[in-house]
Amino acid sequence: MTLADVPTKVVYSRPESLDDRVTHYCPGCTHGIAHRLVAEVLDEMGIVENTIGVASVGCSVFSYNYFNVDFVEAAHGRAPAMATGIKRVYPDHFVFTYQGDGDLASIGMGEIVGAASRGEKITVIFLNNANYGMTGGQMAPTTLPGQKTTSSPTGRDVNRQGYPIQTAELLSTLEGASYVVRRSLHNSREVRRAKQAIRTAFEVQKAGLGFSLVELLSTCPTNWAMTPVEAREWVEERMIPVYPLGDYKVSAAVAALKK
Amino acid sequence: MTKQLIKGNTAVAEAALRAGLEAYFGYPITPQTELLEHLSARMPELGRPFVQAESELGAINMVYGAACTGKRVMTSSSSPGVSLMMEGLSYIAGTEVPMVLVDVVRGGPGLGNIAPAQGDYNQIVHGGGHGDYRMIVLAPASVQEAVDLTALAFDLTEKYRTITTIMMDGSIGQMMEPAELPPFQPLKEEVPDWAVRGAKNGEKHLLTSINLDAPAQEVMNVRLMTRWEEIEANEVRWKGYYLDDAEYVVVGFGTAGRISLSAVRAAREQGIKVGLLRPITLAPFPAEILNELTEKVKAFLVVEMNAGQMLEDVRLVVRGRKPVEFFGRMGGVVPFPDEVLTEIKRLATEPLTTEGHPRDRWLARLRETLG
Amino acid sequence: MPAKGYIEVNELYCKACQLCVTDCPHDVLALDMDHLTPKGYHPAHMVNPEACTGCGICAVVCPDAAITVYRYDRQKAEA
Numbered sequence: 001m002t003l004a005d006v007p008t009k010v011v012y013s014r015p016e017s018l019d020d021r022v023t024h025y026c027p028g029c030t031h032g033i034a035h036r037l038v039a040e041v042l043d044e045m046g047i048v049e050n051t052i053g054v055a056s057v058g059c060s061v062f063s064y065n066y067f068n069v070d071f072v073e074a075a076h077g078r079a080p081a082m083a084t085g086i087k088r089v090y091p092d093h094f095v096f097t098y099q100g101d102g103d104l105a106s107i108g109m110g111e112i113v114g115a116a117s118r119g120e121k122i123t124v125i126f127l128n129n130a131n132y133g134m135t136g137g138q139m140a141p142t143t144l145p146g147q148k149t150t151s152s153p154t155g156r157d158v159n160r161q162g163y164p165i166q167t168a169e170l171l172s173t174l175e176g177a178s179y180v181v182r183r184s185l186h187n188s189r190e191v192r193r194a195k196q197a198i199r200t201a202f203e204v205q206k207a208g209l210g211f212s213l214v215e216l217l218s219t220c221p222t223n224w225a226m227t228p229v230e231a232r233e234w235v236e237e238r239m240i241p242v243y244p245l246g247d248y249k250v251s252a253a254v255a256a257l258k259k
Numbered sequence: 260m261t262k263q264l265i266k267g268n269t270a271v272a273e274a275a276l277r278a279g280l281e282a283y284f285g286y287p288i289t290p291q292t293e294l295l296e297h298l299s300a301r302m303p304e305l306g307r308p309f310v311q312a313e314s315e316l317g318a319i320n321m322v323y324g325a326a327c328t329g330k331r332v333m334t335s336s337s338s339p340g341v342s343l344m345m346e347g348l349s350y351i352a353g354t355e356v357p358m359v360l361v362d363v364v365r366g367g368p369g370l371g372n373i374a375p376a377q378g379d380y381n382q383i384v385h386g387g388g389h390g391d392y393r394m395i396v397l398a399p400a401s402v403q404e405a406v407d408l409t410a411l412a413f414d415l416t417e418k419y420r421t422i423t424t425i426m427m428d429g430s431i432g433q434m435m436e437p438a439e440l441p442p443f444q445p446l447k448e449e450v451p452d453w454a455v456r457g458a459k460n461g462e463k464h465l466l467t468s469i470n471l472d473a474p475a476q477e478v479m480n481v482r483l484m485t486r487w488e489e490i491e492a493n494e495v496r497w498k499g500y501y502l503d504d505a506e507y508v509v510v511g512f513g514t515a516g517r518i519s520l521s522a523v524r525a526a527r528e529q530g531i532k533v534g535l536l537r538p539i540t541l542a543p544f545p546a547e548i549l550n551e552l553t554e555k556v557k558a559f560l561v562v563e564m565n566a567g568q569m570l571e572d573v574r575l576v577v578r579g580r581k582p583v584e585f586f587g588r589m590g591g592v593v594p595f596p597d598e599v600l601t602e603i604k605r606l607a608t609e610p611l612t613t614e615g616h617p618r619d620r621w622l623a624r625l626r627e628t629l630g
Numbered sequence: 631m632p633a634k635g636y637i638e639v640n641e642l643y644c645k646a647c648q649l650c651v652t653d654c655p656h657d658v659l660a661l662d663m664d665h666l667t668p669k670g671y672h673p674a675h676m677v678n679p680e681a682c683t684g685c686g687i688c689a690v691v692c693p694d695a696a697i698t699v700y701r702y703d704r705q706k707a708e709a
Contacts, residue, residue, distance in 0.1 A: 011635065012689035012699035023694065027671070028647030032693025039695075050457045054324065055467070064465055070455040072327045073467035075350050078320035081312065085324025085332070086455070088308035089282050093457060111320065114313030188653055188687045221647075228647040 015039035017048045017068045024062060028228020030185040030218040031059060034127055035066050037195045038098070041202055042069065051094040052086055054079040056108075058100035059133040077108025080115035083122040094205055096123040102132040105141040105165050112171070116211045119176030123201045124213040126167065129220040130239060137223030141165040144242055149223070164242060168215045172248035178210035180249040184217040186235040190245070200258060209253045217243055262437040267402045267427065268293035270438050271335075271361060274409035276301055279444045281330040282308040284321035288340045289373040290429040291363035295335065315340035319347030326356040327466045329454030331413050331447065335361035337429070338379050339370060341387075348422060349388025352483070353468030356453075357416035359409075360394075360424040363432035366591025374591025375429030375514060380568035383426050384542045391480050393487050394422040395494065396542040398512040402436040408539070410441060417451075419490055426541065428514040428564065430593065487543075496539040497548055501527060505534030507606050508552050510573055511562040512538050514593065519562045522599035531607045541569065549576045558582040558611050562599055565589060567618045574617075582611035585621045635684015635701040639674050643696035646671035650688035650697065656681040659688060 018039040025031045042048050048069055055064045057076035064071030074082040079097035087095040104112050104126050115122065131149050132138040138151040142164050146155040168182040179201055183194035194216055201212035217239050219231035226234060250258075265273075272294040275283075283302055285295040295311065302309035308325075312318035318334050325332040336344060341362045351358055364379045366372040384396050395415050399405035408425055416423040450456055455464045470476035500520060502508065511519040516537035523535045536552065538545045552559075558581055561570045567585050574583050586602040588594045637658075639650075644667060651659045651674055658681050661672040674697075676682060684701035 006702045006704060008635075008700040009703055010698060011684055011701050012686040012697065014640075014695040014698065018695055022643055022669070025693065027645035027693075028649055029693055032695070033691065036693070036695045049459045052455050052457065061469065064467065068458060068461065068463060070458045070464045071466075072324065072455055073354075073469060074323070075320065075346055078316070078323070078347070081317045081320030082324030082327075084310060084312075084317075085282065085284060085321035085326070086328060088310060088321075089325045089328050089330050089332075090456070110313050111317055114317050118310070188690045191690050228649055229652050232649070 315343040319344035329450035352392035501534035521596035
């Protein structure tokens with residue numbers, strides 16, 4: 001019997017809720033992985049037709065083109081506020097934002113803290129790649145000390161330019177936040193764990209248990225001036241020590257859910 | 260229905276509720292906070308969403324999100340808070356979703372004060388946020404008118420997918436007058452085709468204001484302008500007093516218009532044939548009636564509680580055919596009727612000119628008054 | 631050892647980032663230097679198909695969801 005005669009089963013395929021379009025993301029950019037994971041979770045939970053996404057401003061400004069899901073486009077930083085508006089009038093729908101580090105941790109800091117502290121029942125997918133990607137690699141609130149960017153050309157000087165913001169830790173102090181975790185996308189094991197976290201975050205929303213956020217350490221090969229493979233190593237060696245992976249806030253209700 | 264003695268802010272809030280307001284997102288700022296406070300109690304009573312946002316910036320973006328669902332949404336603020344909302348308003352205009360904004364105007368610029376003013380005219384009537392867009396602007400002069408214009412605001416914004424702003428002077432927001440509130444309208448059951456509500460049967464809805472392809476953006480801009488032409492043709496509203504035989508016409512909106520009415524009546528008693536044109540829609544501007552009056556009258560007097568903002572729109576229509584004079588108080592100072600009467604008498608007795616700028620002449624007189 | 635699975639790379643999506651090539655535990659994949667996708671990339675393809683276990687790691691790390699992973703169902707075949 002040749003291989004051609006052996007029946008096969010599909011173990012992994014492109015998720016249905018991911019649009020057919022080729023993305024504009026750079027080769028190796030982990031935005032693509034994050035999109036794929038969200039699409040897989042929406043498919044597996046069967047909530048595609050009941051979900052409204054809020055796109056933000058950054059490399060992912062066109063994220064709405066890549067999901068077969070209703071979407072709105074927020075102004076820079078304002079996605080959590082827009083999501084609040086939508087979720088309050090449509091409490092039975094699934095509402096999520098997809099934001100980068102400039103959008104969420106810089107211009108949008110007021111909105112994310114507001115949404116988290118109010119316990120808005122939304123899910124935030126937060127991509128942290130330590131720079132402002134879309135605009136060409138400037139320093140972000142998440143840029144590491146000493147890291148060279150186009151607006152910290154000699155390396156981030158903490159005396160003049162301050163220290164990075166650890167978003168998961170920051171938001172975890174808020175009573176209104178129910179599930180705040182940090183995962184990474186830099187190898188297959190972490191990608192699988194990231195998917196589980198994204199699934200949990202949407203389950204938190206399904207159970208009406210409050211604000212959920214998954215911070216995803218991501219690569220930016222182009223602006224870091226590395227190959228995609230080198231960029232993943234940089235995440236492991238440089239980012240994880242500053243942004244440790246883990247569960248920063250799991251409310252009692254969410255913990256009970258996971259059992 | 261019976262009238263009740265009610266504060267402007269509260270009346271507008273209640274009128275919005277009865278017009279089928281489905282969600283309100285706002286932030287406290289004097290002199291409109293009563294509107295937010297009233298809704299903070301009433302919206303939960305009716306099971307409708309109310310959020311006091313982290314800032315006006317948060318509030319306008321919450322409105323943006325909810326507006327994308329096609330439901331009736333509103334926010335309210337005052338001058339400095341409205342400045343914060345300009346980005347959001349531009350986005351909402353660029354996405355062509357409906358919403359109602361209430362701006363209760365206070366003295367400025369900057370932190371200013373909490374006294375009534377009309378200094379937001381340029382910001383509100385000429386767009387305010389970036390890009391080419393207009394908002395429909397309604398200017399009530401009494402609590403009852405504010406109530407009546409509230410329901411109209413929701414109807415207009417939905418009909419034209421154009422932001423509708425009720426621009427009230429701080430005085431209208433704060434004063435208490437007898438007013439009749441309308442009966443409750445039921446909440447809308449259907450949402451418009453364009454609204455996001457979940458991609459059922461693979462039908463996806465996308466609302467965005469981005470148009471990287473410039474020619475495509477231009478097509479959108481033309482669409483907005485075509486819609487504005489329709490609004491200009493159909494939605495102009497104004498009220499005229501003693502215009503039929505008027506030799507002089509005072510032009511004033513909101514509280515300035517109302518104060519001017521007292522002055523106009525007093526002037527009439529003194530035999531001066533003066534009338535009042537009180538725009539109710541500042542955008543679309545009542546250009547046609549103003550144009551008609553230009554042919555008939557000897558001169559205009561524009562009265563505002565600012566440094567002469569609507570003045571420029573009046574001058575544009577009049578085009579130097581007749582003299583246009585100006586009287587204003589700024590910074591939250593509210594003029595008295597006798598101040599306007601003095602100006603009317605000056606119009607009727609002193610030589611007038613179409614040369615120079617009326618603002619310069621007014622400022623010189625104001626400096627003398629202030630000493 | 632006969633292959634336990636195989637993969638297909640949709641070359642319309644593949645951007646030759648090489649994450650799959652690097653992560654494959656059995657060195658099954660490499661970029662096809664003799665071929666260009668419509669976007670001008672050398673797509674990933676199987677060079678050691680007999681070593682493929684159908685583990686799916688390539689698909690898990692692919693940022694463009696370009697990979698479909700199949701496993702042979704020999705039990706079904708032998709049944």
